[in-house]
């Protein structure tokens with residue numbers, strides 16, 4: 001009798017284990033299928049900028065900061081027009097990575113920046129600038145006005161101390177925007193207050209923090225009263241203010 005009961009318990013136990021294993025396998029398979037359909041959430045899927053942003057996007061973007069070849073492969077894979085310019089400069093201002101986007105509305109020109117900064121600019125335009133301009137003014141962005149990307153200098157132009165991200169064109173300063181309907185939005189003139197332009201500027205500043213490592217605005221200090229400083233500093237997460 002005792003033996004019969006224990007045998008029953010044994011069978012029941014292994015049945016349960018088998019059922020649990022099947023459920024787990026099912027969950028895993030469903031997970032794999034779901035991830036294959038949502039590569040933006042899959043940490044192992046190659047980054048393609050045509051995918052919407054997902055849970056894995058930020059980690060993949062940050063990993064590109066140390067790998068120029070992998071970064072340019074992402075631009076190629078995503079069908080983004082760009083030029084890979086020859087390295088230039090010396091010492092702290094040596095730029096191994098000079099990538100110029102072929103079709104990006106920077107004005108007065110599109111300077112070469114690092115490849116990670118190029119990708120951050122693309123994502124900012126697609127996921128933040130264009131939707132915000134449409135939502136606030138019903139018009140897409142025609143031009144993004146900048147004050148420069150490359151400058152061989154230390155932070156705040158000091159004689160000593162850390163080098164600026166501008167020294168390697170890993171940064172760009174944005175002064176304002178012109179919409180297709182002609183509306184002009186200037187960081188210097190429109191930042192303060194509660195106007196639609198002021199709200200737009202603050203929202204695109206906040207949105208820039210999703211793709212750039214460091215974002216400094218007039219809220220940060222007086223040196224940024226007329227522009228948004230955006231950079232891809234190798235620090236994990238810089239300031240966003």
Ligand SMILES: [Zn+2]
Pocket residue numbers: 166171172173228229230
């Ligand atoms: Zn700057």
